[in-house]
Amino acid sequence: MSEHASSDIALAPPPARPATSQPDAAVAHAIEQLDTPALRADFERQGAFLYLDKFLAPDECAQLVALTRAMQPGPNETRVSLTFEYVTDPGMRPWLRFISNMKDAVAYFGFRQVFRRLLGGANSSGK
Incomplete structure (x- = not known):
């Protein structure tokens, strides 16, 4: 944020609480x-x-x-980040679970990567 923009906004400090x-x-x-x-x-x-x-x-x-x-x-190190979706309703119907899984896949990998076979890119290496 620029100095000019920040001078127009007055922010109160966060509430005091014990340091941890x-x-x-x-x-x-x-x-x-x-x-x-x-x-x-x-x-x-x-x-x-x-x-x-x-x-x-x-x-x-x-x-x-x-x-x-x-x-x-x-x-010489590689770090891997794993993500998980927590579904609060274990009784979610299969169709809604599929929609939820597809939403997460597209958000994480991107539309092109998720649907590359349908789009004509059958190369599994992603290149």
């Missing part, structure tokens, strides 16, 4: 403090978009950034 050396506890505490009904209304009003400007205190953000940087690969 455990980032997961800090995130859990921040989540407990959220007004979820108001956030849900904002999410729906803004077209499936939500911005939290005061989620964690600066020192807690710095801890998370440091942990993220510590996980970056070093020389």
Whole structure:
């Protein structure tokens, strides 16, 4: 954000809370403090978009950034990121589960990669 734009916005500091050396506890505490009904209304009003400007205190953000940087690969290392979808309704009907899985696949890999055989690119190497 530019200096000019940031001077027009007055942001209050995040609420004071005890410092913690455990980032997961800090995130859990921040989540407990959220007004979820108001956030849900904002999410729906803004077209499936939500911005939290005061989620964690600066020192807690710095801890998370440091942990993220510590996980970056070093020389001769490869890091792999695995993602999971948590379906809250284990009784989800097969058609809705298929839609959910396709949504995730397209969002993660991209439309072209998911449907490359249908689009005429039967090469499985993705090149």
